Amino acid sequence: NAGVMQNPRHLVRRRGQEARLRCSPMKGHSHVYWYRQLPEEGLKFMVYLQKENIIDESGMPKERFSAEFPKEGPSILRIQQVVRGDSAAYFCASSPSVQGVSNEKLFFGSGTQLSVL
Amino acid sequence: GQQLNQSPQSMFIQEGEDVSMNCTSSSIFNTWLWYKQDPGEGPVLLIALYKAGELTSNGRLTAQFGITRKDSFLNISASIPSDVGIYFCAGQRGGGSNYKLTFGKGTLLTVNP
Numbered sequence: 001n002a003g004v005m006q007n008p009r010h011l012v013r014r015r016g017q018e019a020r021l022r023c024s025p026m027k028g029h030s031h032v033y034w035y036r037q038l039p040e041e042g043l044k045f046m047v048y049l050q051k052e053n054i055i056d057e058s059g060m061p062k063e064r065f066s067a068e069f070p071k072e073g074p075s076i077l078r079i080q081q082v083v084r085g086d087s088a089a090y091f092c093a094s095s096p097s098v099q100g101v102s103n104e105k106l107f108f109g110s111g112t113q114l115s116v117l
Numbered sequence: 118g119q120q121l122n123q124s125p126q127s128m129f130i131q132e133g134e135d136v137s138m139n140c141t142s143s144s145i146f147n148t149w150l151w152y153k154q155d156p157g158e159g160p161v162l163l164i165a166l167y168k169a170g171e172l173t174s175n176g177r178l179t180a181q182f183g184i185t186r187k188d189s190f191l192n193i194s195a196s197i198p199s200d201v202g203i204y205f206c207a208g209q210r211g212g213g214s215n216y217k218l219t220f221g222k223g224t225l226l227t228v229n230p
Contacts (some may be wrong), residue, residue: 004159005210007175009157031216033216040222040223041223042121042123042205042207042221042222042223043160043205043220043223044219044220045216045217045219046219048215048216048217056214056216056217059217072121091159091160093159095216102221105150105162105165106162106216108159108161109158109159110157110158110159111157111158111159113157
């Protein structure tokens with residue numbers, strides 16, 4: 001499967017624990033985007049990364065959330081000291097180049113459903 | 118933040134019926150996109166619209182980019198059971214920030230065989 005791969009598919013954490021969500025972009029894609037979907041809501045943009053660079057994190061909460069896309073390996077969305085309000089589906093998308101330049105579409109993964117007890 | 122108003126919130130139809138849903142915005146988007154999301158999956162792009170007034174089809178799906186650039190609709194003709202899912206509209210503002218899609222809240226479609 002050459003699509004965007006996310007794992008785990010489901011993640012259960014207790015309040016105060018850390019959650020680490022992983023995303024491997026499609027082959028040949030160097031741009032990764034994270035979106036969050038709260039229950040019965042549309043997806044909301046969180047952060048845009050290229051290899052080793054955060055390009056736009058304007059949608060990410062200022063505290064407890066961080067994201068990286070290292071030179072080697074998947075992109076990681078990290079949530080520290082999770083709270084119940086962090087329970088949501090987190091989707092990763094990738095594209096081969098910047099959307100604004102090439103007008104290519106974003107390809108979404110199947111998401112990670114985070115449940116905070 | 119930017120809001121897209123999508124309606125209806127849910128629809129329950131009989132197989133074979135046509136269905137229509139729409140999105141409106143208080144501000145302009147350069148591109149309108151329609152996605153379908155199946156349970157436990159990510160959204161999959163159905164149709165992309167790039168020009169005001171554009172009418173585009175993809176099989177039984179037809180979508181239009183409103184002339185004011187503030188609205189779009191999606192029609193599904195002759196619905197079948199596999200059309201069940203949540204349909205989202207999304208807008209792109211352009212100017213180098215096309216990755217920041219603004220999504221509506223979705224229309225849940227149920228098709229009764």
